[in-house]
Amino acid sequence: MVDEVLARSFENIGDEYDRYRPGFPPQAAKIIIPSPVDSVLDLGAGTGKFTRLLQKHAQRVIAVEPSVPMMSVLQRTLPGVDARRGTAESIPSADSSVDAVTVAQAFHWFDRDSACAEIARVLVPGGTLGLVWNRPDPTCAWDLACHRIAHPAVSETDATADTAAEELPGFTLVRQEQVRWVEHITRDHYVRRWSTISSVIVAEQDRRDEMLAAVDDVLDAAPQTSGLPEFELPHLTDVFVYRRS
Ligand SMILES: C[S@@+](CC[C@H](N)C(=O)[O-])C[C@H]1O[C@@H](n2cnc3c(N)ncnc32)[C@H](O)[C@@H]1O
Secondary structure (H helix, E strand, C coil): CCCHHHHHHHHHCCHHHHHHCCCCCHHHHHHHCCCCEEEEEEECCCCCCCHHHHCCCEEEEEEEECCHHHHHHHHHHCCCCEEEECECCECCCCCCCEEEEEEECCHHHCCHHHHHHHHHHHEEEEEEEEEEEEEECCCCHHHHHHHHHHCCCCCCCCHHHHCCCCCECCEEEEEEEEEEEEEEEEHHHHHHHHHHCHHHHCCCHHHHHHHHHHHHHHHHHCCCCCCCCEEEEEEEEEEEEEEEC
8 A cells, every 4th residue: 555645755855856866777777678669658757867767778758757846857857858747547648659668666656556557558569667676785784774764664675676566467577687786975965865765754853853863873883884974885776577468
């Protein structure tokens, strides 16, 4: 069941999200679209962090996003992309009009069954659906500890990728890969990133301050980060590729 308050937390941020959230490894887009296609639609595109990687793989890139502040960053930074306001449950595109649909870090916010029906509707027969999630590397204890501060109820592996059920109505899973990558990040950037996480955005100011102070405590205690102005942050990116049945 999608938490509407958390799902709508992105309605009021755009620039901060774009500045502080991690991007995605280019390999993730290549796994979904191994050879160039005519059109791809990025759903829940946000500020375009994944959308920008698609431009190399398709002649026409469409981005669909409900939040105006998120979409205005995308329109500013990716003027070649056809940006449309809409949702996964009501995609503003014609039937059988795109070769591939991608969803980065957003599928867990959708109403799964109606989104799958809409994605199947806009895809050409045999079209591709690619789902992508960044998640913490389970071997990085200090980053995991910070994730637990923001998501106390979430398991070690992060719940978001777990919601990519292997079976989606109307689709067949054809490929599943994990890309490992490392981001060089300053401490300031890392701490500010936590202010763009949905559970922190919707928290009361006191609780938010408490969570950010707890992140600072973790960084002060871990030998890999203590006293350092910048460090290496490992990421895993899960990629799931489906074919429209
Ligand atoms: C964590 S952000 C990911 C944004 C972008 N794909 C990225 O990876 O940076 C989740 C995005 O999903 C959007 N979203 C939430 N509910 C949605 C829905 N029902 N349909 C489409 N997008 C939705 C939010 O507005 C937000 O931009």
